[in-house]
Structure formats: structure tokens, C-alpha cells
Amino acid sequence: MLLLAATPIGNLGDASPRLVEALRxxxxxxxEDTRVTIKLMNALGVENRPRLLSLNDHNEGARAAELVALAAEEDVLVLSDAGMPVVSDPGFHLVEAAAAAGVRVSVIPGPSAVLAALAVSGLPTDRFTFEGFLPRKGGDRSAALRALVRERRTMVFFESPNRLAASLTDLAAELGAERRVVVCRELTKMYEEVRRGTAAELAAWAAEGVRGEICIVVEGAAPLAIDLETGVEQVLELVSDGVRLKDASAAIAAETGLGRRDLYESALRRR
Structure with missing residues (x-):
């Protein structure tokens, strides 16, 4: 089978006994990087020397078939440099190929920067979305954030420390200067820092320069304060664009806080 194993995101003490046994x-x-894996094994006192095959963004498409064939005959342990493989790391195409071939895929859960940042953020955790890394270019980044302006779930992003100030500035411009934001830096490491504030406040703070691994957690949008009649108009606009009435009602309900059934039935009477 394929065995996906989470590795520490900073603190070596977070390596699970199951991970250590799997490495042994x-x-x-x-x-993802065989050199990082060798360092991890040495740090954990693992003397086993398995065959190491690289699996990264550049070779995953070509290597997936080879690894699936191996996993049909023996267990293949899959590691990223930190955290869980597949989650903003190599592994998706491999798992997809394994599932298509009927090869078992299992997991050794463990550290996750996404969940760690969400947990310490102090922002709502009942519903959230992970958006990965924001685009590098300013125009693309602004467009990506603009598309999330009405997203009501808490949002989690990864970001490079070199682009953090620019991303927070764009976030303030597109989602609002007063939107609540939490920047988590160096989670589980010696210099761990969790800084909370508005988008504008954190953009000013980051302008002085920030180092380390970064997660950004962003408050979701507040429900739009509109009445039922306006909500129905928005539903009908979506319907005119080809969206099914049921789906349009659900979408506007999620954005506005209005009742889905009320929107559906009122729009149905108006058609």
C-alpha cells in the first residue's frame, strides 16, 4: 500500500511513534527531498536505510506509475519535508493514480501547519477553507483575494516571509482594512509567534521584515445585510446566468444569512 505519513513541522518531538516505526x-x-528525510531519520535515531526515491512537483507525474506499481507489491512510505503529504505538497497525483489502480492508500496522521494555525488563531473554526499559497504576482494575488471577498468561512493561507507584507497590503485593499487577520510564524519552533490584528495593522507590522515559515488566518466575510426581496433578485440573477434555482438559493443564503428555503420559494413564485 501507499502509506502517507505526517512529519514534524518544526519541533522534532512531534514525530509520532507510528512515524518512527514506519521509518524503521x-x-x-x-x-519530497531525500536529503531532508535522511536528516530526519538521523535526528530520530533511525538506523534503517531504505531505498529513497524523490517525489516532488517536477517528477511526480512521471514517477507516479512506478510508485503505484511498487505499492502493489510492498508498502511504500510517502513523506513531504514537513507536515502531511498531498496538502500543498507533492502526493496528489500519486494518490489519484493509486486509487485508480485499486492500490490501498493509508495514512499516519500528525502535524499540520494548517490545523495548528487555525487552532491558535482565535477565529471561527466550525467552517474553514485552505487556500494554499497566494499568487506571486501582485495583479494575480489581488484577483485571487477579490474572488474571496464574500467568502464567509475562515481562510488559511501559506505565504513566503518575503511576500508577507505585500500580501497583507493586498488583503487589506481587497477584503477590507479592518478584516481580522492572524499571522502565525514558526509554529512549534523556538521562536513561534502568533500575531493578531486587522489586515492594515499586520501589513504595517510586516513591512519591517519577517522571517520564518508563515501561515495567515483570515476572518470570513460577515453576512450581507440585505432584505429578502433583494436576496431573491440576486438569486434570479444567478438563475438567468444558468445556475439552477436550488443552487442559486443555497449560494445567496450562504452569502447573506437569509433562509435558503425562503429564497427558493420566493424566487419560485417570481419565475
């Missing part, structure tokens, strides 16, 4: 017994390891 593995015969084949597919690693």
Missing part, C-alpha cells in the same frame, strides 16, 4: 521498517520511501 520501511523498504522504500518516496520523499
Amino acid at each position: 521498517t520501511a523498504t522504500t520511501v518516496a520523499a
